Amino acid sequence: MYKLFISLRYLRSRKISFFAIAGVAVGVMTLIVVLSVMNGFDQELRSRIRGTLAHIIILKGGMYGLEDHQHVMEKVKSFDHVVACAPYIEGPALIKLRNRREFVYFKGIDPHAESDVSDFRSYIAPFGNQPEDLLQVHGEKKTASVFGGSELFRLGPGEPEKDTGSFIQNGEQIVLVTLKEWDKISVKAFAVVGKFRSGMYDFDKNYVYIPLAVAQELTGSREKNAVSGISVKLDDYRFANEVRDQLQAALGLEYYVQTWEDARKTFLTAVMMERRVMALILFFILVVAGFNILAILTMIVLEKSKDIGILKALGTTTQGVMSIFLLHGLLIGSMGACLGVAAGLSIALRINWLENVLYNTTGWRPFPPEVYYFNQIPTVVSPTSILITAVIAVVSSVVFSIYPALRAARLDPVVTLRYE
Structure with missing residues (x-):
């Protein structure tokens, strides 16, 4: 229980952690919106081509x-x-x-x-x-x-x-x-x-x-x-x-x-490849967010070396210290994934309204029908895709927390507290 308490305390006390949460949220939100639109384009395109043939x-x-x-x-x-x-x-x-x-x-x-x-x-x-x-x-x-x-x-x-x-x-x-x-x-x-x-x-x-x-x-x-x-x-x-x-x-x-x-094989294959390549490219947003987590947790380990030394001096095991920072990464990933899913669904379900507001305000249409074949942006929200995206975000956050967690666990309490 103390591991979760310390992780939450570090999360609250270090405002920079919220930037890591925001990075994960933006990555998840972008993936959900893009995958929903690409799935919608694929399904609607197939339906309408089928209607003409x-x-x-x-x-x-x-x-x-x-x-x-x-x-x-x-x-x-x-x-x-x-x-x-x-x-x-x-x-x-x-x-x-x-x-x-x-x-x-x-x-x-x-x-x-x-x-x-x-x-x-x-x-x-x-x-x-x-x-x-x-x-x-x-x-x-x-x-x-x-x-x-x-x-x-x-x-x-x-x-x-x-x-x-x-x-x-x-x-x-x-x-x-x-x-x-x-x-x-x-x-x-x-x-x-x-x-x-x-x-x-x-x-x-x-x-x-x-x-x-x-x-x-x-x-x-x-x-x-x-x-x-x-x-x-x-x-x-x-x-x-x-x-x-x-x-x-x-x-x-x-x-x-x-x-x-x-x-229509050539056209349908091109759409399928575009959807896969787009998902792969946007996945790297989550990778960037993961490196952001790694940098922030490493900085926290350096700043909290005294606290870690005291914990180890009081009997906390190496695994216990690792668990604190892995939990920290898990909390960042979970909160970012939840916020990203909420934001992504909000945008995906209201994307045509948002496009109309943008068009009426600026005169610019992000999805012109003469280019994309449709009079409005089709979206298909896939629960499976959302779940996979959220799980990947959480897992990557934990994976990128391993290095700072190992670094914290290897700190020698004697060396850490010598000059305190």
């Missing part, structure tokens, strides 16, 4: 090389775990919006089939649209319909669901210019029937949905009934790799079967 994608050589897709779809539907299929055509285009001209991608879809394999329905629902709206034709010229990304149709600041005047209005015409049969240009007007919002800035800024039949006309592939690919939805994504391999074997090497993770 299907579980499995079937492609063939060439941009519009998958001919007779109905026959392929019937074959694919016969496999276990396959619940829905949807053909699509995807390609680059130049779009004219009022006086703007931008480079975009169009995706020709069967809206009902697409709703079965992706989150297309949920993307358009906030704007009061249904999938069948894409099949409407307008006027005597039978102008086809188009859904555009909310960021692509943006004219000014505001939310697309509320500030409709800041976006291209329904009924307006846009023009798409695309390649046709690789050596011709195809130009076609479309009538805007709605917007979609996936929450992924890059997709909302660069994509439009048009009817599949119209996309086939634009690309010159209608007669061949060709499409870019087939989207496949499974009843459980855990079987994706197994079904992918089965489909690849059945369809042959001329087809390319991949999961959505395969399609």
Whole structure:
């Protein structure tokens, strides 16, 4: 009991110990905030990419090389775990919006089939649209319909669901210019029937949905009934790799079967590596805090050498003296970890509010959506990560206390008290 009492007394009497506590707290807080944001980015990114793609994608050589897709779809539907299929055509285009001209991608879809394999329905629902709206034709010229990304149709600041005047209005015409049969240009007007919002800035800024039949006309592939690919939805994504391999074997090497993770493998791997490297780099903040503890405890040992000599003269064992300073390190680490966890959780759970305050005050946005793809900062607080971070902080504090504890334990009470 006396060991804990002396450790607490040293902690209270030496105000410099609170700087060591602050160092541990800052390290723990930073790790929790960064890991929560990186986990949120990873999870939200996967969710939103998955929403724009299907579980499995079937492609063939060439941009519009998958001919007779109905026959392929019937074959694919016969496999276990396959619940829905949807053909699509995807390609680059130049779009004219009022006086703007931008480079975009169009995706020709069967809206009902697409709703079965992706989150297309949920993307358009906030704007009061249904999938069948894409099949409407307008006027005597039978102008086809188009859904555009909310960021692509943006004219000014505001939310697309509320500030409709800041976006291209329904009924307006846009023009798409695309390649046709690789050596011709195809130009076609479309009538805007709605917007979609996936929450992924890059997709909302660069994509439009048009009817599949119209996309086939634009690309010159209608007669061949060709499409870019087939989207496949499974009843459980855990079987994706197994079904992918089965489909690849059945369809042959001329087809390319991949999961959505395969399609975005490079990007997802980069995000994973960034998260790991960031955690490793920030871990060294705790190492710096540990050296701070070592320096402070070493200084306390030098200043309290008389006290240590008296304790040893009164019969305190070497292990007892070591325990006093190890407990001191444990108290610093524990208090720093608790404060760091509290501060880290407070920031992680209110990070979007803090960013809005900073943006409204200074006009600077730390996480611009055009760079990070999201309209707000996603965070996922992992209890396991918090526990591991706190344990590492406490353990490192104790480890860095070993040297000053050994130095204190080796003091000779005779030498220490000779000149007292």
